[in-house]
Amino acid sequence: MEYIYAALLLHNAGKDVTEENxxxxxxxxxxxxxxxxxxxxxxxxxxxxxDEAISKAAVAPAAAAPAAA
Amino acid sequence: MEYIYAALLLHNAGKDVTEENxxxxxxxxxxxxxxxxxxxxxxxxxxxxxDEAISKAAVAPAAAAPAAA
Amino acid sequence: MEYIYAALLLHNAGKDVTEENxxxxxxxxxxxxxxxxxxxxxxxxxxxxxDEAISKAAVAPAAAAPAAA
Amino acid sequence: MEYIYAALLLHNAGKDVTEENxxxxxxxxxxxxxxxxxxxxxxxxxxxxxDEAISKAAVAPAAAAPAAA
Amino acid sequence: MEYIYAALLLHNAGKDVTEENxxxxxxxxxxxxxxxxxxxxxxxxxxxxxDEAISKAAVAPAAAAPAAA
Amino acid sequence: MEYIYAALLLHNAGKDVTEENxxxxxxxxxxxxxxxxxxxxxxxxxxxxxDEAISKAAVAPAAAAPAAA
Amino acid sequence: MALYTHHLPKWKKDEVDEIKRGIGEHSLVGVVDMYGIPASQVQHIRRNLRGTARVKMARNTLIEHALNEVGGSVVALREHAEGQSAMIFTNENPFKLFKLLEQTKTKMAAKPGEIAPEDIVVPKGPTSFKPGPIVGELQQVGIPAAIEGGKVKIRETKTVVKKGEVISKKIADALVKLDIKPMDVGLVLQAAYYKNTVFTPDLLVIDEEAYYRNIVLAAQQAFNLSVNAVIPTPLTIGAIIGKAVREARTVGVEASIYEKDIIDLIIGRAQREMLGVALAAEAHGFELDEATL
Structure with missing residues (x-):
């Protein structure tokens, strides 16, 4: 996942996701x-x-936390 | 999130998450x-x-949201 | 399902789903x-x-993949 | 998604998923x-x-439901 | 979490969240x-x-870490 | 909610929630x-x-409307 | 200042002085109503309050005397000293005193003419009575009594008086027989004077559940803020990492970035899409082979 993390880091920092970066x-x-x-x-x-792809992550998650009270 | 991605990138690359790194x-x-x-x-x-935090997140899988092609 | 995959591949590539293709x-x-x-x-x-058939399928999602850790 | 479709097509056809194929x-x-x-x-x-990854996906039942366009 | 509560307190009281405050x-x-x-x-x-950030539900980690202070 | 935040701040800081504090x-x-x-x-x-109230919050992250304090 | 007391007989003057001392020595002075509390219970309440609050019974006229002699804003308590009043002295704050007094209340039998503090319910089940006129008495006030196995039994749970309604004599009698004690009896705080303010009971009722809900809400808000604004704390860093990971995985799948960690998700997505199209094709006459599903 390092490559994806690097891309998101750049994106979040407002930089272009280029090969160089x-x-x-x-x-x-x-x-x-x-x-x-x-x-x-x-x-x-x-x-x-x-940004759109990221926002899709927000839709998913509810089911995740299985209320392990 | 830049900072978090930087930490995740380092962690995934097997490096310590130090201030310097x-x-x-x-x-x-x-x-x-x-x-x-x-x-x-x-x-x-x-x-x-x-690792634990990551694997917990993985339980709530991505790709959830409608994929309007 | 090879046939379906072939059709999807063509559709995704922006080609017509013809017998020839x-x-x-x-x-x-x-x-x-x-x-x-x-x-x-x-x-x-x-x-x-x-596209509609695809997007309907994609909705399915989340809960599915179990603890893929 | 074309690339993954191609890979799954090959896999389904019983061929190796090589770069060449x-x-x-x-x-x-x-x-x-x-x-x-x-x-x-x-x-x-x-x-x-x-095969395992595919069977996990099949757990998501929503895909089965709609269909009729 | 003290720092977060301090920020929330100031915000609710209509004060700026400055380092000094x-x-x-x-x-x-x-x-x-x-x-x-x-x-x-x-x-x-x-x-x-x-206001938006406090009302947007964030997902707790799967096994909701209990009551850690 | 300021009063509640103040109480939680104190509680999180390990201090007693007294009138004075x-x-x-x-x-x-x-x-x-x-x-x-x-x-x-x-x-x-x-x-x-x-502590119990806090841990309850961690399980159910959705934000509800504040009850009159 | 001895304007009011210099004509009083000694015992009355002593009473007034005692009240004045109580006022001087405590940060909170309250007036409580003791109407209808049996003497035995007053003892019980005093015992429960020992060390926290002191109750001083006195005639209303003497209370008035004392308040007037102390003077100042505490005189406002005068108008709350009605009926069978007593003074209460404590150094707790008025909210705590109110809670304390609520906690010293006990259940007692209802007297005819009293108001039901909540729904009065007769539960179903056996009673200790042998068959006799009691069955008719209970039935007369609407309690479904019947004889079963040589005993009087209540056939079903029944609400006999709704909250706020007056309890009639017949019902009060029936409740006594059934040993149902619906009344909360104890010291009722009429007013509390504390740091120059008079607090009446309506100000002193605390909805603890609302506080609890607000604590939960505040904690949720703090959690949300920490995660959404990416302010790492030991409590929330796990959730923040989780969010980052989920976002990264989602982007990876959405963009078809072929990485080991998410390739299974991408395969799954392709598979679901294929099934979606396969079913649509089937609906339009394409025969699926067995392997497809």
Missing amino acids: VTAVLKAAGVAVEDARVKALVAALEDVNI | VTAVLKAAGVAVEDARVKALVAALEDVNI | VTAVLKAAGVAVEDARVKALVAALEDVNI | VTAVLKAAGVAVEDARVKALVAALEDVNI | VTAVLKAAGVAVEDARVKALVAALEDVNI | VTAVLKAAGVAVEDARVKALVAALEDVNI
């Missing part, structure tokens, strides 16, 4: 970056509205 | 890092089992 | 294509709003 | 294939039991 | 105030609509 | 303190299990 972030975290995964990530996100 | 990742993302928030984050994470 | 995809996947089924599928999908 | 299917569908995404897909699927 | 409230409650946490709190709340 | 916190927040409400609060909370 993702690579920089991953490197700073000490990750041995695989170019192909970065490319795949950026390509996948190209046509996605990230 | 978090700061480095955020800087690489071009974030103007606020030391206080980094400190607060690291302090809050001190006694937390991140 | 479906056959080409299936062949590329090494499937021994049955012409009659291709015809039946294409005929059936003619009246189907595929 | 996925690429062939996508090309047959007229998709401009991005190598990086194919690589990422195949890598992600490496140790995954696809 | 938060510190005053916490001190009055006998809390040994950590400047960094106050700064982090104020920084985090800067762009937040508090 | 509540008044001090509210004053520090710039609230024009009503003695009678402080007294009522302290008397009311004497028999309320605050």
Whole structure:
């Protein structure tokens, strides 16, 4: 998930999710970056509205917490 | 959430979530890092089992919301 | 369900779900294509709003995936 | 989703989900294939039991209900 | 959570959530105030609509950690 | 809700919810303190299990409408 | 200032002085109504209040004398000293005193003409009575009594007096026979003078449940704020991580980012979509093979 976290970090910081930026972030975290995964990530996100996708996460969750009183 | 993603990225990459590491990742993302928030984050994470928190979240799966193609 | 996947693949790629296209995809996947089924599928999908069928399916979700940790 | 459809099509047809096979299917569908995404897909699927993942999805019953357009 | 309650108290009382105000409230409650946490709190709340954020349900971790202070 | 927040702040800080303490916190927040409400609060909370109420909150995160304090 | 008392006989003067001392030595002075409390119970209440509050019975005229002599705003208590009043002295705050007095109340039999403080319910079940005229007496006031197995039995649970209604003599008698004690008897606080303010009972009733609900609400709000505004605390960091992870997974699935952690979700989604289309196709004449479902 490192690659996705890197992308969301950039997005949240208001930066573009480019191959360069993702690579920089991953490197700073000490990750041995695989170019192909970065490319795949950026390509996948190209046509996605990230904010919208994030907001879908909010819809899901209720069921999650099983009231372990 | 930038700070959280930075922490998750480090954790996933097998690195320690230290102030130094978090700061480095955020800087690489071009974030103007606020030391206080980094400190607060690291302090809050001190006694937390991140893996557990992650796996709990995974129970409430993503992809829930309507996928209007 | 190879036939359905072939149709979905074409639809997602923005191509028409024609007998020719479906056959080409299936062949590329090494499937021994049955012409009659291709015809039946294409005929059936003619009246189907595929996007709608997809989005209905996608709603299902959350609770499903159990503790995938 | 085209890439995953291609992978599942291959899997259903009893073929290996290799980069080569996925690429062939996508090309047959007229998709401009991005190598990086194919690589990422195949890598992600490496140790995954696809049948199991599918059967988990089937638990979500809502998909069954609607259908009739 | 003291810091959060201090912020909520100020917000409800119609006061600005400034470092100075938060510190005053916490001190009055006998809390040994950590400047960094106050700064982090104020920084985090800067762009937040508090009324909205308090009413939007956040998901508790699955096994709702009981009553930890 | 200021009075309630003040009480929770004190409780979280490990302090007793006394008239004196509540008044001090509210004053520090710039609230024009009503003695009678402080007294009522302290008397009311004497028999309320605050920890239990807090843990209940963690399980059911949805925000309800405030009951008149 | 001795304006009112210099004509009084000594015993009355002593009473007034005692009240004045009580006022001087306590932060709270209250007037309570003791109407209808049997002497035995007064003893019981005094015992329960020992160490917390002192009850001083006195004639209303003497209470008035004392209040007048002390003077100032405490004189306002005068108008609350009616009927069988007594003074109560304590250093607790008026809300606590009110709660305390509520807690010292006990259940007693109803007297004819009293108002039901809540619904008076006769529960179903056996009684200790042998068959006799009692059955008719109970039935007369609407209590479904019957004879069963040589005993008088109440056939079903019945509300005989609604809250706020007057309890008639016949019902009061029946309730006594059934040993049902519907009345809350104890000291009733009429007014409390505390730090220059007179508190009447309507101000002193505390809805503890409302406080509890508000505590829950406040805790929820704090939790929500902490998570939604991403202010990590030890209590909420787990939820914040969870939120970040869920968001990341959702984005990953929505964008079809093929990563190991979520590939199963992506497969699941593709599978569901395929099924959705398969069923739609079936509805339009495409025969599904067995493996599909």
